[in-house]
Amino acid sequence: MAVESFSSASVTELVPRQSSRRSHRLFVALQKEIVLGVLPPEKALTELDLAQRFQCSQGTVREALMQLNEEGLVKRLPNRGTHVAPCNADDARALLQLRREVECSHLDRVMARADAALHDDLHDLLNAMRNAARDRDEYLLSVHDRAFHTRLFEAADLPLVAPILTRCLIHNHRYKILNSQPNRALEETAERHVPILGALEARDVAKLHDLLSHHISTIVDFGPDLTDSGTTE
Template sequence: MAVESFSSIRGFADAQRRSSRRSHALFEALQKEIVLGSLQPEQSLTEMDLAQRFDCSQGTVREALMRLNEEGLVNRLPNRGTHVAPCHADDARALLNIRREVECTYLDRVVARANAQLDRDLHEMLNGMRNAARDRDEYMLSVWDRSFHTRLFLAAELPVVTPILTRCLIHNHRFKILNSTPNRELEATAERHVPILDALAARDTEALHDILGHHIATIVDFGPDLTNGDTAG
């Protein structure tokens, strides 16, 4: 009985891991479609349709939609179903202000803890952005861009705050992609991160603050300043 019980537990755990992997893959696929606008704001989503489309169970779809709901990318309401979240300028402006406050306020902690590993990680992410830009892969450019800013902030060692930043980042990038000029220069988007690296390499907190603040404020087509702030140009 003990062997059978152990086998049953192990089999259940394996099934859970497989389900978790499927759910995560679906979450990433739907996140990409929402960020790129393939799934449009306010569009209705049904578990049955998604299960058929992605050839998976409705339980897997439900798990993925719950994660998207936690990120604010979909709205799941009782008796009203699931809809892709709206993407309004007022929300974008509020999130940009929160993001700038989070990223720029604690740069003294980032600079104090900066080391060669941080520099290498950020350069690797910049190279990821450059490769994605050359491939005209706007979504992967967004993924590397968000990773860059998250990695920079992680150096501040404020783990409870990090999820706030990551949520701001995904919505900032969604708004940018849905509202920027078509066929813009993706390589220029990647290169905007070079001054951030230069200021960090110099361990210049003041310069890093000004550069990063301007970088965040002018996220959509490098202007206008969506935060209505007074960051230096």
């Protein structure tokens, strides 16, 4: 199976590209399999096997694996090869707390820069989440969900901080998906973003802070409890 046919163009285009088109398609295909658990934690990956599977060069595979390594989804160690990264509760808890700190500490900057384009983009992403949920496409739902939070934070205009949030988001979603019960309420996941939009449109920073903090803390409503006390801030 050629890599071009493995990942749909629409999904590939939604994920920011940092490499050649061919390696980016492979990166997205492997990201999807890691996030959904098709490639489980600690699974060994070899460039030769992946090149044969996706009918591409080992150079293309190497480039995709390097990007996955930067995202923290694989571990590439000298003399030990490449393995899918672990996915444990301690890491997930730390990343969840870090994500909440990043997203909720700069909402005054977000509100000051919020404009019609931001509102339109967030509404479009909400509708995209709803469509993915109705199609039972959990990976596509996670892509749009991550894009929603990334787009909201972009308004803070803190480009050096944004990659930290991006990393937190991918690992939060991976942990949730790998540990959630089957047949999770995907449509409810999408609708959880509606109150956030309402507070943003009302230009209520305090309410937006409370809603977003609660939203992040209770991401585990659909998976294992990662909070220490079961309460939110």
